[in-house]
Amino acid sequence: MRGRGTWWRVLPVLVVLALGAGGLWVNSPPPTAKAVRVVLPTGSGSLRIGQNLADAGAIRSAWAWLALVWVRGWQNDLKAGTYEIPPGRSLIAVADQVRRGETLRFRYRIIEGWNLAQMASYFEQLGYFRTREFLALTSGPGMIRPAWLPEGLDRLEGFLFPSTYELPAETLGARAAVNQMLSTFEKTALPLWRARVKPARSLKDWVALASLIEKEAAVGEERATIAGVFANRLRLGMPLASDPTVEYAFGIRQTADTPLTYAQVLKPSPYNTYINPGLPPTPIASPGLASLEAALAPALTPYLYFVARYDGTHVFSRTEAEHEQAKRQIRAERRAGAGAAPQAR
Known part of the structure; x- marks a missing residue:
């Protein structure tokens, strides 16, 4: 009896320990x-x-x-x-x-100044979807066309808003990514243009100008001035002579050691703003918000020219003579090892 009584006293403790161990x-x-x-x-x-x-x-x-x-x-x-x-x-x-x-969500980041080809390559490198899937939805007859998109465009260049995004695993795909970027443009950029009582430019031309500013301005403080130079040249009927339009037209990229050649800047293309007046037929990249704002409100400036130092800044000039002097100075600095060959406008 004594042993049985001891057993019944110990049993609850053992049960609690067992349950606790099972719970753990x-x-x-x-x-x-x-x-x-x-x-x-x-x-x-x-x-x-x-x-x-x-x-x-x-x-x-x-x-x-x-x-x-x-x-x-x-x-x-x-x-x-x-x-x-x-x-x-x-x-x-x-x-x-x-x-x-x-x-599970998949994140991606579209950089200001990227074009469709760069985006397509980026998505394929991430392993999200293939280049051809993305390009089929952003250019040509099968491209997505939101109701607000300007008529006559053959590509969505410039209208895929650069930002950081996330997509749930269930919807990850080229169509979802394109729609997400278009939706952000509609919500973030489009209201800026629509807020103008009488916009100076059409929606297409506004984004095209902003894309040039985005590609030219490495330093944020220069955006409005660069926009002002382009506005002045457009007003006077001068070619914009923007190197990024040549790079875009022919799929090339200049460097400090391999600047554009005269043959390249004179090569025919609707996008070549050295030989065609006005803006290119479409944007050439996705501008960020700062460049879109600069295109709406360019600085009032006397400048008609600028040349890049390749350190992110530019020398701005009023006359062609001043501009040529600035280019010679930058070339001299390049030869002395202090700079790089200039990009001229």
């Missing part, structure tokens, strides 16, 4: 060293979600999951989507991730 086990992370990716379909109940997570190796027990969710009152808070569960994440942490809807 089911809450502990599964033995995996890699992140687990799992899809939780829309409309799945708590148990089904737990089974999907357990089958994927993200948790140890679907029933422990169900018990936890009900005890916490989270059964109606669980979010569908694609999840990536890091290794070492406990049952409670996984449940909290699904409750918060922290799904």
